Amino acid sequence: MTARKVTRRFVAKTAAASSALVAAPFVRGAFAAGKLSIGFWDHWVPGANKAVEAASKAWAEKEKVDLSIDFITSQGNKLIITAAAESQAKSGHDILAFGSWDPARYSDQLVPVDDIMAPLIKANGEASAITQYLGKIGGKWLGVPGTPGAQFKGPCSRIDLLKEHAGIDIQALYPAGGPPKADSWTLDAFLKAAGACHKAGVPFAIGLGTTADSVDTCGAIFQSFGAAVVNAKGEITVKSDKVKQALEYWKQLVAFLPPDAPSYDDATNNRAFVAGKTALIMNPPSAWAVARRDQPKIAEQTWHHGMAAGPAGRYGPFTTPFWGIWNFSKNQPAAKSLLTALSQAPAIEEMVKASAGYDIPAFANLTTMKVWAEEGPPKGTLYHYPNPFNHQILSIAAAPAPHKIAVQIYRHGLETQMVVRYAIRGEPMDRVLGWAASELEGYMRT
Template sequence: MITRRQLLKAAGTLLGYSFLVGPAKAQPRRTVTMLHQSHFVPTFNPELERQVTAWAAQRGVAARIDFLASRDIPARIAAEAESKSGHDIVQLRAFDAALYRRSLIPLDDVATALEREHGPWLPIARYVGFVDGRWYGVPWYHWSALAVVNRGHLARLGMTVDAVAELDWNGFLAVAERLHRQGTPVGIAISQTFDSNDGLYPILWAFGGRTVNEKGEVVINSDETAAAVEYVKRLFRFMPRDVLGWDDAANNRFLLSGVGAWTPNPPSIWAVAKLQNLPIADQIDHLPLPRGPRGRFRSTSTLSLGVWNFSANVDLAKDLIRYLLRPENVARQVEASMGYNQPFLQRYTQLDYWRRERALRHYEPVRETLAVPGWPGPAGEGAQLAYVEFIVPQMFARAITGTPTSEAIRWAEQELKARYQR
């Protein structure tokens, strides 16, 4: 388990890079800084840099973007909130806006103006950014996890991708066994990594399990959760054993190597294959995750933009956020991310990029239930700590590695209560 204290200690070991723009000959009076994860689709970072460069030139100021690995962002944000120093604009993932609201300025003016001009906001945007009646994060984009599949491996079983898209989880189990036998297995991260959240929560939800209810009461100890855990234990028999130690790049390598047949992920695997002209690119497709007794679900990771209340450049920071969410800039961001970035504003979900690329036909618009790990409970510290400390993936991992299912669930129940009842 990772504690906030450990996150703070880890902040000194972060890796990344910076991008500085601004007038070259005269020392600018002000420099606006921004923290963003290094994007999984490599063509996005240069586009973000280009847009920030254009904005800085128009305003006659300097701007700096610091790119860090996704796994390192929580530690950096925790350190900045604790020290009351750092960037002007920070990315807020999932429920960070609720967790750090006392260190963020309300951005109601920015969020309401954007909604009036380009809205409405998708419901999930309000869920992660609107806390205690205020917008502490301006929702920017989210990236959801479908099933990334190798069509060639399915064809060797005599199956089409459309047939696989219709499967429920029980039907998928039989397909996973057949794929395992032919040496092209399926894989879900069952480890302390964000991909594990996005792969396992939809199974929990599909079987009717929940971590908490709408009131924030811990309800994970249920027959429905036990059914989900038992299912994953059966599915694990047909996965590589190293999924218990996968990081967020491992399933990308799994598919791109030509070995893997199926894994939950946004379209970054397909994007990298296309950008590098890999032969496997033509075999990669995306499908909805199988449905369960309680329906079909898709987990998404969300990214909002917040401004620290100790920033010396609040007005400029707000202006940059508004600039990044202009229609022409969002359209270029979607193109540069190769469809990975899904906007939160309804108008922008109508962009045609996802319709032009056949491999992304199931990506947008979203037809299944879209949720953030922690749903349907309230946004807050408990939800965010459960998310970044990977309590649900740890529960599944414990059960898979020998802990009785009931004990693994009771462990998760106590861990969740410790965070939701703080």
């Protein structure tokens, strides 16, 4: 694929074609038909790719478009590398699955998709605030929230161990089929439970590394204290009292975490859960899915539920991918048509079913599907996973900082590093905050 210079005329032509798309379904014609290539994320859950593949092929068949599909794994950062390579080469797939921060990162290379999003929001409900923060850059949607891979990384607990060691009946706090009764589920209660489970030899397996699971959990707890290291205006606010409060809380919590928490990657917590060595991890249902296959007795005692509330609110870590269209794509109208087809409620429901409830659509009207109520055992374990009662504020670490700073806070795991320095290494608070401020100054270079 060759690079295409974006001229005023080209933009006008694309805009005209996009307007036509909003007004009417994609019509196969000399301009719109042809080839289209798409790079989807290769799903963790076995068989989950089938739904998105089937929906894409059905669309291609109907519209007579020569569609080629690649499933690209995120193992070893292959998807991130693919995006970086295609961005540099200005060549590759027409549509690519992008990570949460990528619409901002590639903002000058992605085609705005407001024309697709407006009708989708009308039909499926508003996109969550965090999805808007990640996908709407400079007031324009630069990607369509992709259902496969969108996940809530809230607590995934052992019913029996929490009951036995911490005296918490998690199913009573988060009953299947009903709204949460979790006012008592606060960060203080979380801390007490962590202490009790640690004493019993099944500590909460929460990591403090620099990969997504660790960073997301740390970010959610920071936000629960109202602690932001950089505010929405891009000002460094790391030396605030709220950040200090969050660090003090972490210092207490770290005492109950496994000693190798700073080295955790996104699989370490899953392994601990499946091995039966922990009472709680912060994870989507992938650990439960593996336990269902390999350790059914552990799976039967698993419950997914909401995050504990802090002084500033109840924040739950959420990440969502996006499907974006490169501006060097030669068939943008067809790309938009495909993304519209993939974002219809029935297509999304099929994807959620195929992922056994792992995927969470970004749209408000699509978080109460049957699949979450029916999946098991135990039946209802996923009922509260998609946050059906908006019981918690979905969030991502480093928000609300401006994206180009936030992505670095996130990727470097700045907040987890602060916790490790203060709570494990025992560095004085002022030194930790000074170090973080210095790092943040570096992230702000242009």
